[in-house]
Amino acid sequence: MSLASDVIPGFTGGTLDRADALRHDAEALAAARGDWRARLLVLDGLMPAVTDDGRLEWTSLAHLPDDAEPILLGLDESGRPHFTALLAGMRVDTAPAMRSPALMAVLGSLAPGEAATYAAARSVIDWHVRHGFCAKCGSATAVFRGGWARKCPACGAEHFPRVDPVVIMIAEHDGRALLGRGKGWPPGRYSALAGFLEPGESIEEAVSRELFEEAGVRTRSVRYVVSQPWPFPSSLMMACIAPVESDALTIDHNELEDAYWVTRAEVVAVMNAEPGARFLPPSAFAIAHTLFRRWLEETG
Numbered sequence: 001m002s003l004a005s006d007v008i009p010g011f012t013g014g015t016l017d018r019a020d021a022l023r024h025d026a027e028a029l030a031a032a033r034g035d036w037r038a039r040l041l042v043l044d045g046l047m048p049a050v051t052d053d054g055r056l057e058w059t060s061l062a063h064l065p066d067d068a069e070p071i072l073l074g075l076d077e078s079g080r081p082h083f084t085a086l087l088a089g090m091r092v093d094t095a096p097a098m099r100s101p102a103l104m105a106v107l108g109s110l111a112p113g114e115a116a117t118y119a120a121a122r123s124v125i126d127w128h129v130r131h132g133f134c135a136k137c138g139s140a141t142a143v144f145r146g147g148w149a150r151k152c153p154a155c156g157a158e159h160f161p162r163v164d165p166v167v168i169m170i171a172e173h174d175g176r177a178l179l180g181r182g183k184g185w186p187p188g189r190y191s192a193l194a195g196f197l198e199p200g201e202s203i204e205e206a207v208s209r210e211l212f213e214e215a216g217v218r219t220r221s222v223r224y225v226v227s228q229p230w231p232f233p234s235s236l237m238m239a240c241i242a243p244v245e246s247d248a249l250t251i252d253h254n255e256l257e258d259a260y261w262v263t264r265a266e267v268v269a270v271m272n273a274e275p276g277a278r279f280l281p282p283s284a285f286a287i288a289h290t291l292f293r294r295w296l297e298e299t300g
């Protein structure tokens with residue numbers, strides 16, 4: 001196994017230029033929608049279609065149904081506009097929309113960077129479907145800014161796609177890493193502890209709070225390592241490493257089914273999928289995968 005940090009985090013590395021200026025320019029946006037080269041992402045619900053060479057499938061924007069709202073994903077290097085779409089009556093809480101082993105298998109067949117484009121499309125569509133009404137006055141809102149905002153015709157409030165920040169962290173003590181498993185996880189799955197960042201917290205404060213709440217350990221310091229989007233529905237995963245004062249654990253069993261300390265050699269065995277490895281490796285798309293690699297690289 002290569003421990004090099006040149007492995008890109010899951011759902012990153014997209015190549016489309018998001019072209020924010022176009023979103024603010026009604027004329028340019030209309031021109032992009034009318035561009036004969038414009039492409040529309042092929043989705044079945046929220047399930048992507050993938051070509052034999054691991055690319056997302058696209059069709060002509062001319063195939064957009066009349067009652068659908070196009071969402072500008074961006075421009076490729078030749079300036080060709082790429083869209084996804086919000087379809088009338090779309091649901092995001094039913095198969096094949098949900099995260100599933102089938103979806104993860106499809107994503108696993110994608111070339112590097114392609115999943116980032118899918119993640120952006122998936123998260124923004126999901127947000128539109130769930131946020132059709134104004135949080136201020138309750139009126140139905142309308143898509144604007146090329147699909148990257150909604151506006152309320154009644155009170156004028158503008159609403160923007162939300163991103164939910166999550167901290168995920170390896171607590172470190174005496175060369176070992178603290179891992180845990182949540183309730184209902186697949187047998188054998190352990191990962192870095194994680195939790196939502198709350199209003200009024202820094203990343204470092206959220207890491208320290210979560211580690212103390214879930215495992216009873218006190219951080220000495222917190223170091224940010226790497227981040228990635230997680231489009232289920234729209235998290236930003238921020239990975240950290242935090243040396244802690246003691247290895248004594250007080251596990252909050254409302255949050256965790258179990259937690260334990262693992263050695264570097266044990267994590268190497270897991271990441272190499274060696275027989276007898278202590279737990280199952282995280283999905284290649286999960287930030288825990290990148291975090292484990294970085295931790296191994298640093299401690300090697």
Ligand SMILES: [Zn+2]
Pocket residue numbers: 134135136137138139152153154155156157
């Ligand atoms: Zn309103």
